[in-house]
Amino acid sequence: MTNVTKSRPLSPHLQIYKPIPTMVMSIVHRITGGALYFGTLLVAWWLIAAASGEAYFEWVSWFFGTLIGRLILFGYTWALVHHMLGGLRHFMWDTGHGYEKHFSTKLAIATPIASVGLTVLIWIVGYVAR
Numbered sequence: 001m002t003n004v005t006k007s008r009p010l011s012p013h014l015q016i017y018k019p020i021p022t023m024v025m026s027i028v029h030r031i032t033g034g035a036l037y038f039g040t041l042l043v044a045w046w047l048i049a050a051a052s053g054e055a056y057f058e059w060v061s062w063f064f065g066t067l068i069g070r071l072i073l074f075g076y077t078w079a080l081v082h083h084m085l086g087g088l089r090h091f092m093w094d095t096g097h098g099y100e101k102h103f104s105t106k107l108a109i110a111t112p113i114a115s116v117g118l119t120v121l122i123w124i125v126g127y128v129a130r
Contacts, residue, residue, distance in 0.1 A: 021108035028112070029086035032079040039076035077122055082115035 017023070049060035063069045089107055092098045098107060 021105050025108040032083040035079040078119040081118045085111050085115050
């Protein structure tokens with residue numbers, strides 16, 4: 001009997017694909033979507049603490065004020081901003097604009113730069129307003 005799988009073409013996989021900016025941003029968009037799920041659990045934890053009483057709320061607020069807590073909140077802010085910018089990019093595509101290869105590549109490169117910049121700006125405004 002002949003091995004029929006030898007004549008079949010191999011399916012492309014990550015070792016064959018060359019990572020391009022639009023592909024990387026698609027993957028990061030999915031990762032930030034998952035991160036937002038866990039970040040939303042933190043928001044729910046904070047709201048539950050606020051409803052549970054002053055002592056528990058102060059403890060949760062203390063945790064979010066520590067270095068680790070602030071890094072988690074900074075990461076959540078970045079994931080939120082990055083996912084929003086990716087969503088706006090997809091919305092633009094849904095309207096039929098921005099399909100040109102060079103434009104979509106430039107937009108994919110600009111997305112992480114803009115998301116980091118906006119995240120830092122949000123945190124600066126937060127600290128100034130505090």
